[in-house]
Amino acid sequence: MPKMKTHSGAKKRFRITGSGKLVHRQAGKMHLNEHKPTKRTRRLDGDVEVSQDDRRRVRRMLGAYKAR
Numbered sequence: 001m002p003k004m005k006t007h008s009g010a011k012k013r014f015r016i017t018g019s020g021k022l023v024h025r026q027a028g029k030m031h032l033n034e035h036k037p038t039k040r041t042r043r044l045d046g047d048v049e050v051s052q053d054d055r056r057r058v059r060r061m062l063g064a065y066k067a068r
Contacts (some may be wrong), residue, residue, distance in 0.1 A: 007061035014050065014058050022050040022058050 014024050028036075029044040052057050 004063050006063045010058060010061035014062060016062065016064060022049055022055055022062075023047040 015023055024047060026044045026046070026048055029041055033041055046061055
C-alpha cells in the first residue's frame, strides 16, 4: 500500500507539540486589525489546543502515527 500523504492545508495550520498535543493559531488576527481593540488582538496571541471533537480528524490529515 502506498504511503499516506500529509494534507497540505493542515500542515500549514496545525502542529504537534513534543508532548503530543495538537495546536493551532487563533482565528481573527490576520487582517483588518486597525478597528479591533488592542485587548482583543492581544487575546488572540499565541497558540491554542485543537478542540477534542476535531483532534482525530486533524491527526489523520497530518498523517500522525495514529488517529487515536
